[in-house]
Amino acid sequence: MAVDDIQRFAAAGGNSIRNWNTMQPEQDTLALLDKAHAHGVTVALGLAMTPERHGFDYDDPGAVAAQLEIMRGEALKYRSHPALLMWVVGNELDHDYENPRVYDAVNEVAKMIRELDPCHPTTTTTSGFKPDVNAEILTRAPALDILSFQMYGGLFVFPEQLAASGFEQPFMVTEWGTIGYWETQTTDWGAPVELHSSDKADTFVRAHREILEPLDGQLIGSYAFYWGQKQERTPTWFGMLTEEGNLTEAVHAMQYVWTGEWPENRAPRVAAMLLDGKSAGESVRLAANQTYEAVIDVRDADDGVSYRWELKPESTATTGGGDYEGPIPNLEDHLSDPTAESTMLSAPAPGKYRLFAYASDKHGHVAHANIPFLVESETVIESRTVFVKGDTNGS
16 A cells, blocks of 8 residues: 555565555645656555444435435546545444444445446455455445455454355455454453564565465455555554654565565564563563663664654554554653664653663664553552562462
């Protein structure tokens, strides 16, 4: 996926993008299509039907008919553009849905497109591979040309799911990438543990080589997620770019996937990040007002590396399905040297936090990692220490 960085996307070997919504605020969809065409890139255009979780009532015939007319207008605007590859009718409409009539509405949109634009196929996307949802869609929306699935860590069990379900139709994987925050390891207090940028790059390569390539034939195309940056639990979880627009190692992994060659200069590579001598998966607990060392170990054979540390409160978002999350401001004055390979963290007040480290080379390539941690009062820490000592002595 790529929205406004098509030149670098194409230079890395990408040949098709998709968006979620032809009516995205502040997006000029015609300009997007023109830019894609200028770089030899096709576009799967998203017709953003409103999901049930956002309050749409698919039992309301007036609302359904009005939405269909909006979709008709969007199809008429863009059906003849040379960059158009296909139409994506709704994105993960199955996410937290209860009313299957949403797929009756999808079918009406697909039928309308077939009448207005028989040259471009239609699909809809689902969150994961769910045989019961697939059956519902195939029954209620036969006008669709193919189904599309969106998977992250679940991609690694997808071949077994396909075989068990007997699903034999052609399909697309319209989102895949790193391990999702809903399926990863968590700390003792439930904070998701994010892969660092090098582990993410390795996951992209492994997913393509071990899962997607062997499905070639039944799989007719896939879109890696996400050429861009967005806040979703953290500012780094899914983006292949940083907030500043710099490239992470996942971009170079995809260039290798798309072209068979690594770039001449590659992003710095993360070996480890530690806080108080512990990694992200070790449920790091700190005492308020105490000081702890944080260090990131980054390897770069070609360039010197510059560093940046950031401290943020842990996200409290409960949204899902890629819904909007606002950015989380940094907490200042808790890091002794936020531009060094290692820094001293002065633990803030009791609560849940996340420490981020970035390492950049002179070519605009960035490595990153983060550690969630829990700050407790000094009395809680002391109480736990006394208990552990007593338990060790058998008392």
